[in-house]
Amino acid sequence: MRVLSLGRWLRAGRVPPRGRVRLNSGHRHSGHRPQAPPQGPAQVPPRVPHQQKVSVEVLDHLEHLALVDFRDSEGVERLQKAIQFADQLHEVNTDGVEPMDSVLEDRCLYLREDDVTEGNCTKELLENARETVEEYFVAPPGNIPLLKLEEQNTYLQGSK
Amino acid sequence: MRIAIGPSGSRAPQRSAPAPPAANGLPPSWPPCQWRRAVLRQDGGARPPRRRKGRGLSAGVRWRRRRRAGRTMLRASLRQVSAALKEGRVTPTELCQRCLALIKSTKFLNAYITVTEETALKQAEESEERYKRGQPLGILDGIPIAVKDNFNTAGIETTCASNMLKGYISPYNATVVQKLLDQGAVLLGKTNLDEFAMGSGSTDGVFGPVRNPWSYSKQYKEKSIPKSHSEDKEPDWVISGGSSGGSAAAVSSFTCFAALGSDTGGSTRNPAAHCGVVGLKPTYGLISRHGLIPLVNSMDVPGILTRCVDDAAVLLGSLAGHDPKDSTTIQDDFKPFELPNLTDVSKLSIGIPKEYHAPGLSSEILAFWSKAADLFKNAGAKVVEVSLPHTRYSIVCYHVLCTAEVASNMARFDGLEYGHRSDVKDSTESMYAATRREGFNDVVRGRILSGNYFLLKQNYEKYFVKAQKVRRLIASDFGKVFRSGVDILLTPTTLSDAAPYTEFIQEDNRTRSAQDDILTQAANMAGLPAINVPTALSERGLPVGLQFIGRSFQEKQLLTVAKWFEKQVQFPVIQLEEVKRHDSGVFQQQKSASFS
Numbered sequence: 001m002r003v004l005s006l007g008r009w010l011r012a013g014r015v016p017p018r019g020r021v022r023l024n025s026g027h028r029h030s031g032h033r034p035q036a037p038p039q040g041p042a043q044v045p046p047r048v049p050h051q052q053k054v055s056v057e058v059l060d061h062l063e064h065l066a067l068v069d070f071r072d073s074e075g076v077e078r079l080q081k082a083i084q085f086a087d088q089l090h091e092v093n094t095d096g097v098e099p100m101d102s103v104l105e106d107r108c109l110y111l112r113e114d115d116v117t118e119g120n121c122t123k124e125l126l127e128n129a130r131e132t133v134e135e136y137f138v139a140p141p142g143n144i145p146l147l148k149l150e151e152q153n154t155y156l157q158g159s160k
Numbered sequence: 161m162r163i164a165i166g167p168s169g170s171r172a173p174q175r176s177a178p179a180p181p182a183a184n185g186l187p188p189s190w191p192p193c194q195w196r197r198a199v200l201r202q203d204g205g206a207r208p209p210r211r212r213k214g215r216g217l218s219a220g221v222r223w224r225r226r227r228r229a230g231r232t233m234l235r236a237s238l239r240q241v242s243a244a245l246k247e248g249r250v251t252p253t254e255l256c257q258r259c260l261a262l263i264k265s266t267k268f269l270n271a272y273i274t275v276t277e278e279t280a281l282k283q284a285e286e287s288e289e290r291y292k293r294g295q296p297l298g299i300l301d302g303i304p305i306a307v308k309d310n311f312n313t314a315g316i317e318t319t320c321a322s323n324m325l326k327g328y329i330s331p332y333n334a335t336v337v338q339k340l341l342d343q344g345a346v347l348l349g350k351t352n353l354d355e356f357a358m359g360s361g362s363t364d365g366v367f368g369p370v371r372n373p374w375s376y377s378k379q380y381k382e383k384s385i386p387k388s389h390s391e392d393k394e395p396d397w398v399i400s401g402g403s404s405g406g407s408a409a410a411v412s413s414f415t416c417f418a419a420l421g422s423d424t425g426g427s428t429r430n431p432a433a434h435c436g437v438v439g440l441k442p443t444y445g446l447i448s449r450h451g452l453i454p455l456v457n458s459m460d461v462p463g464i465l466t467r468c469v470d471d472a473a474v475l476l477g478s479l480a481g482h483d484p485k486d487s488t489t490i491q492d493d494f495k496p497f498e499l500p501n502l503t504d505v506s507k508l509s510i511g512i513p514k515e516y517h518a519p520g521l522s523s524e525i526l527a528f529w530s531k532a533a534d535l536f537k538n539a540g541a542k543v544v545e546v547s548l549p550h551t552r553y554s555i556v557c558y559h560v561l562c563t564a565e566v567a568s569n570m571a572r573f574d575g576l577e578y579g580h581r582s583d584v585k586d587s588t589e590s591m592y593a594a595t596r597r598e599g600f601n602d603v604v605r606g607r608i609l610s611g612n613y614f615l616l617k618q619n620y621e622k623y624f625v626k627a628q629k630v631r632r633l634i635a636s637d638f639g640k641v642f643r644s645g646v647d648i649l650l651t652p653t654t655l656s657d658a659a660p661y662t663e664f665i666q667e668d669n670r671t672r673s674a675q676d677d678i679l680t681q682a683a684n685m686a687g688l689p690a691i692n693v694p695t696a697l698s699e700r701g702l703p704v705g706l707q708f709i710g711r712s713f714q715e716k717q718l719l720t721v722a723k724w725f726e727k728q729v730q731f732p733v734i735q736l737e738e739v740k741r742h743d744s745g746v747f748q749q750q751k752s753a754s755f756s
Contacts, residue, residue, distance in 0.1 A: 054613070066567065066612045067574075067593045068605045075606065082563070082610040082670065088556045089626050092633065099628030102458050102488070103635060103687030103712075104445050110487045124331035128578035137576050144587035 054079060064146055234258055234414040235733065238471040241417060242299045245291060252291065252302030256284035256346050259304040263348065263415045269371045271400075271409035273309050274317050275349035280304070283346045290344065299474055301344030306410045306419040309350040310357055311462070312451040313337050316347075320453055321365025322355045324599030325579050334451020335483050336420060336462050343478055348416050351406030356570070357422055357455050358603050359669050360430055360676035362405025363661065366601070370405035372398045372435055372658050373413040374702050378735040383701035396660035398702060401431030401676075404463060408435035411465045412734060418475050421463035424455045425558055425673070426653075426680025428463025429692040429707060433653040436694040436703030436734060438726075440464040440472045443713050444687035445490045447476075448483030456565040457488075459558075459684040469693065469723040473499050476715060490713075497716050502724040506540035511646035515551035518678050522656040524698050529652050532695065532706055535728055536650070546646060548637040553630050554682040555674050560614050560627035566604075567611025573599060603669040635686040642711050648721050649709040652679055653692045657702040683709050691722050694731040703731070 059076065063069050070076050122135055131138040233241060233250055244250050263275055287302035296302070307313060310320045312330035319325045333341065341347065354364045363369040374380050375397035400409045404421025408431035411419050421428040423441040432439025440463060447462045454460055462479065466472045477496025483489045512533055517526065537543045575581035575595035582594035600608070614623040641649070654676065664672065683690040689712070692705040708725070710718030 058613075058616070061616075062609055062612050066608050067589065068596045068600060068608050069593070070609065071597075071602075071605070075602070075609070078602075078606045078668075078670070079609055079613060082559070082606070083613065085670075085674070086556060086560050086610075086614065086623055086627075089553065089560065089623065089630055092550065092553055092626075092630050094626060094629035094633065097629040097632055099625050100632035100635060101628065104488060104490065107445075107490060110482075110484075110489075110491055112484050121331065125577070128328060128331070129576065130581045139576055139588045140585045140591050142588040144589070146587075146589045146593065 054083070234262065237468050238303055238417045238466065238474055239299070241303060242301075245302050246296065248291070252284040252287040252346065253281065255302065256280050256304055256348075259348055259415055262413070263410075266373070266413050266415060269373055269409050269413060270368050271351055271370055271406040271413065271415070272306070272349045273319060273321065273352050273365075273367050273406070276316055276347060279316070280346050280348050283341075283344075287344050287346065297342070297344040298478070299343075300340065300478055303345050303418070304348045304416045305340055305345045306348050306351050306407060306416040307337055307340075308353055308357075308404050308407050308419070308421045310353060310422060310453040311337055311350075311420060312453070313347065313350065316350065318350065318453070319367075320356045321353050321367055322599065322601070322604070323366055323580055324573050324596075326366070328579050330451075332451065335448040335485060336479050337451065339479055340420075348410075351404070351410050351419060353406055354403035354603075354669075355601050356453070356566075356604055357403040357424060357427055358566070358607060358673075359402045360426070360673045361399045361664050362402035362431065363399060363665060364402075364601065364603050364669055369661060370400040370402075370409050371661075372400040372405075372702075373409055373736060374398065374434075374436060374658070374734060376736060377701065378737055379697055379701035379732070381701075381737070383699065396662055398658035398660050399434065399664050401434035401654070401658060403427040403431075404439075404465065405431045405435075407465050408432050408437055408439065411435070411437045411467060413736065417466070418471055419465045421465050422452055422455070422460060423463035423684065424460050425562070425677040425684055428465060429653050429680050429690060429705075430676060432465055432692040433694070433705030433707075434658040434703065436705070436731065438466050438469055438472050438694065438722075439692040439705075440466075440476065440715075440719075441683060441690045442476060442480065442715060443689045444684075445488055446480045446494070446689075446713065446715070448479075448481075448486040448489050450483055450485040454565075454569050456562050457569070458561070458565065459687075461684075469691070469719055469726050470499055472691070473497065473715075473719050473723075476719075480715075492713075499716070499720050499723050502720050504540070505536060505721075505724060508536070508541040508648065508721065509646050510536045510541050510543045511546040511641055511649045512543065513546050513548045513551065513641070513649055513651060515548050516651040516679055518552075518655065520655045520675065521652060522698075525652045525654070525656065525704055528695050528704055529650070529706060532650060532725070532729075535725070539728075544646065546641045546644070546649070548634075548641065548682065550630065550634045550637050551682055552678075554634050554685050555678050557627045557630045557634065557685065558677065558681050559610075559670075559674065560623050561631065563607045563611035564614050564624050564627075565611070566607045567609075567615060570596075570600070570604065570608050575599075606670065631685055634682055638682070638686045638688060638709075647711070648718060651707045651709065653705045653707040654679065657698040657700060657704050679707065683707075688712055689715050689718050691718060693722050693726050693729070695729050697732060 059070065070079070126132050126135065129137050233244065233255065236244070241255065245252060245255070260275070260277055260280065263272060284302060290296050290301060309318060311334040312318050312332055314330055314333045316330065318328055318330045337347070352362060352365055352367055352370045354362050355366065358364070361369070399405070404427050407419035407421040410416050412435040421431070421439070423429065428439040428441050442461055442464070444459065444461050449460055449462065452460060452462055464472050464475045466475060480494045482491050510533070533543050573579055573596060574592045580595060580599045582591055582598055584591050584594040613619060655678070680690070688709050690707055690709045692707050694703050694705045696704055698704050708718055708722050
């Protein structure tokens, strides 16, 4: 059974337009009250030209990395839209800014003493697994790679 | 035979030997008011009804009063109920039974995935024993609580509203759940959510969407059904917000006194605003995340949903503190606090971030926001406009960081150790792929794939590291504002009141999340505490809430101000109509909604 198939989800089409945004006129208020919305809302930024559509190789690579499939063209569209949405980040000037991993970066990470405080729960852990043999989880044979691109029935096969 | 009636007949009947019965079997000297209550005797005579000793109320009246008290008890706050339990005015078992009965009658809301009836009653009985001995474990002893279904609960199914974990029985309790149980709380069940907490409407779980209890409130029905329509037509039900929609709906419909949610991008505050309850997102690192199935490790926090700010403080006091099992909790000592009754706000400085006047913000909410700012100003507080220039990028930043962390966190679901497992046996990888294909829905798969894209070697610097840099800019925006003397920020929580379900599902999950999280997300980015306080009802009769954001680890100040505000606005109580007669019809609709 082919579980990951590129299928007929590729289509040559242009990037779909973004959703419509309602701009609120707002009220005129004195200083401390919220003013009219600032220009350039997040949902419709200046158009950053998307470099290119994601190639089939990258899509295949993603499917193999993630071990989930796009399933259909909608899935690929979703990815394209997500990338387009993320491209807005490039408007921000981040020169000289360090990346932030955690908001607690100025505190020391807590490390406890290397003493065994709990464990011996083999039975509970094995209860949730569907296939077990004695104290092992059972997996199908490894070292068999997922079907390669050529072996799959893809939309592109016809065009090659 | 003459029968005496009229004023002279209203004297109390004689208790001497009964006169021969009249044609109706009653002595003629009795006044008519006594005829109906007369007790007929075997010999054909009758005797007057005996005078009742004691309160003088019939059993029926007493039963109705107890039922009303029970219903009123369910509407009380956590502290009031705790006091009642201590004084013996109500027992934990009775409370638990009432809550379970209400859960049954509000089943159409779909707020609960699992209702743990037997366990709850057992816990309630144990609590009752403790109260009898005069040794309650604390203020939470015997209080019914609900927990979102992405917290592990030992022996109880934990599904995250996903096919991947259907049937998964956790072997351990999450730290927050354990803390609640240690204090004697009664766990009623696990509440519904968006699949793996991804979403802003609680509409994408496999158990169906959660309905907002306000859809069935008198306030909403009055405003939404035009007079010309027939009375039987039901208005469209509205969403409860997400992703902790089930928890918010459970608290809002009085089935429990408090509920746990989780907050990654606003998942506690958004449903709290839509369901008219208080939703608290504590500072990142204050409450342990051990046992909370993670979405974004650097932003997740367990959230608290209650009906008033005092109750949120009580729950926070029970849950906060260092946990050796969660290395991201801070080691500082946490002391539970009582909220003071603030009377003087003149020393307070409230900031109004202008960027939160986002496109799409409804004019109603804008008006409430302005009124709230005026309220503080008129009470003597200093209200200033502030700027958080990178706010509009927070949703994009969240999108990249969230998908990247999700790609990593969802990698654990391979079907081998727990959860759903596919029948494909060709190879390990194909089994993993099939399991994940069958177990995850479109939203989750979409995020995993996007996350993997952003983490590819060629994209890592461009997207992931860039997003982390933007995150620092956002966090430092907040830092600058708080350093300039502002104590609390006041912002709206949502762009509008709850949307009807049919309208909400027109757009896909990512678009909706991007729209709805815009006001709540930045607080998660910076790890700051934030709380939604229900403020007023919109024109459609639905709740609208306002958000307060405080400094890191200054929950006491945040909650004190929130409590003051709550007292000023006096948010109305939901008037849930008797829905029993609608049960069968609505349940049919619910079935079709969950299988659509």
